[in-house]
Amino acid sequence: MNVSDIVILAVLAVGIVAGIIAGFAKLLNGTIGGIIAFIAAICLGIFLAGYLAGVSAFVDLQTKISDFFVSKFDVAGYKAKVSDGELFLNVSGSAWTSVSTLFEGSSKLKIALLVQTVCVKLFSGALTGSVTLAAFAANLIVKALCALIVFVASIIVLEILFSLLSKLLSKIVEKQKGFRSVDRIIGLVFSAAFTVALVFVAMFVIAKIGSGAQAAIDNIESGTVAKWFYENNPFLLL
Numbered sequence: 001m002n003v004s005d006i007v008i009l010a011v012l013a014v015g016i017v018a019g020i021i022a023g024f025a026k027l028l029n030g031t032i033g034g035i036i037a038f039i040a041a042i043c044l045g046i047f048l049a050g051y052l053a054g055v056s057a058f059v060d061l062q063t064k065i066s067d068f069f070v071s072k073f074d075v076a077g078y079k080a081k082v083s084d085g086e087l088f089l090n091v092s093g094s095a096w097t098s099v100s101t102l103f104e105g106s107s108k109l110k111i112a113l114l115v116q117t118v119c120v121k122l123f124s125g126a127l128t129g130s131v132t133l134a135a136f137a138a139n140l141i142v143k144a145l146c147a148l149i150v151f152v153a154s155i156i157v158l159e160i161l162f163s164l165l166s167k168l169l170s171k172i173v174e175k176q177k178g179f180r181s182v183d184r185i186i187g188l189v190f191s192a193a194f195t196v197a198l199v200f201v202a203m204f205v206i207a208k209i210g211s212g213a214q215a216a217i218d219n220i221e222s223g224t225v226a227k228w229f230y231e232n233n234p235f236l237l238l
Contacts, residue, residue: 005223069137
């Protein structure tokens with residue numbers, strides 16, 4: 001057992017004890033409930049943004065933004081695609097040219113390469129050369145706006161819902177003393193599951209950092225508990 005094992009076991013122990021002491025009702029209206037509402041709101045924002053963006057008002061907004069980009073930056077004929085880890089541009093039917101070639105020797109090369117990195121990492125599937133840059137950027141902005149709207153609305157609704165549910169459960173616990181034990185057991189399970197999920201998230205982040213966290217990875221792999229969490233992380237399947 002090494003440092004990583006001790007840290008993980010300590011975190012799990014704190015999570016379990018907190019669940020037993022607080023009970024499910026209080027956890028739901030506390031920090032854990034807030035974190036769950038935050039994560040759920042992010043997921044809803046991501047999954048529902050596309051549907052909201054399809055509403056006529058947002059379609060019109062997307063058209064206006066696209067027209068603005070065309071008039072402001074003169075990119076009417078520009079299309080883009082990601083291929084072999086590079087960003088390519090096509091201007092009004094001309095040959096596809098990589099960004100690194102287009103901006104070679106230019107003072108804007110660093111910015112262009114940064115944009116290329118972002119596009120390769122995040123938009124490889126979307127940038128196929130079938131849409132103009134203006135339309136793509138407008139669609140991205142509108143979807144981001146829709147995601148933000150859904151996120152804010154969801155987190156408000158979930159916080160209110162969790163608060164009401166917590167108050168209801170607390171009243172039941174106060175009136176039905178026998179339910180207190182059930183509340184503590186559910187709190188234990190709920191808090192333990194949440195703590196395990198947090199450990200997996202931490203391991204996922206460390207794995208994605210890679211060589212930048214090599215010392216931590218080496219310590220984890222030399223452990224027992226930490227190594228199990230690291231090698232059996234469901235988030236790495238995403």
